[in-house]
Amino acid sequence: MSAAAMASDPLAHPRQRNRTRLLNDGSGRPSVLKEYTHMCGEDVRTLSKIERRLRSAGVPMPEMLDWSAEPPATVHAYVNGEHRTDPTSEMIDAAAEVFAKQLKVLPRTSAPWVPRRPVGLPARSREAAHVARSSSLRDAIVGSWYRISELAASQPWTTTHGDWRADNLLYGENAVLAVLDWEILISVPVAEAVGYAAASLTHSWRPDLRKPLDPSTVVTFIHSAERHHALAPGETGHARLAALHVAAVRLAEDEADGIDAPTLSELTRHLGARR
Ligand SMILES: Nc1ncnc2c1ncn2[C@@H]1O[C@H](COP(=O)(O)OP(=O)(O)O)[C@@H](O)[C@H]1O
Ligand SMILES: [Mg+2]
Structure with a gap:
């Protein structure tokens, strides 16, 4: 895999973990080179197998054109889609359908780098609780985490895409064209996976995309996920609680950054909670 002879431009965004570059070899078919900072060569081999399985099950994602173990890197086809933090209801439904599909493909996937949900408050939630403007918001962040942690012990777990956020979703007209970043997998209870995705769907750190959270999009995603059989009957309350946790974290972060x-x-x- 050689990028030396090609024109290349960084695809940079805030809080980026990997080095991602747009490659143009003059053929009119751009591609994207990604060099991983958190994976070894064997992990990239496993990732290429996981992506093949997801693609053949109909999960939209860029075709992996090449990969290398040293340095750990991949080349994917460029997908000409749009990141949206104000998705239409059709887009939300399409994203929930794709989410449900990947949950069916990945449930028992094991890869050495896949973490399990942490027991203690995750670092991002801890920081959000620290900057929260009111004790009630702090209590909501911490309290919702411990309630979902109690539920985690008695619920079915799955492996899922762990970063279902606007920066990793590319839309066409009312459709999802591609989901990016399949190296970010996590093992969590199914309902928690749905709740996190619902509350992250419209999140971006990019200044031009970052928007105030609209709680109704979160609810719409959870309803769609139910319709697409991502949730078993009785799991919706758990998904809402997980979504409330992430939404409260976003709220604290946005208030601290002066965003409505x-x-x-x-x-x-x-x-x-619903009675
Ligand atoms: N195959 C692709 N097609 C179109 N855009 C892409 C593609 N891969 C990455 N990008 C763009 O580059 C950005 C960063 O790439 P990404 O793979 O998500 O890296 P990171 O792991 O750093 O988030 C994405 O948010 C997206 O805007
Ligand atoms: Mg990304």
């Missing part, structure tokens, strides 16, 4: 955000009571009205 819904109030905590709006969030709990949409995602709080």
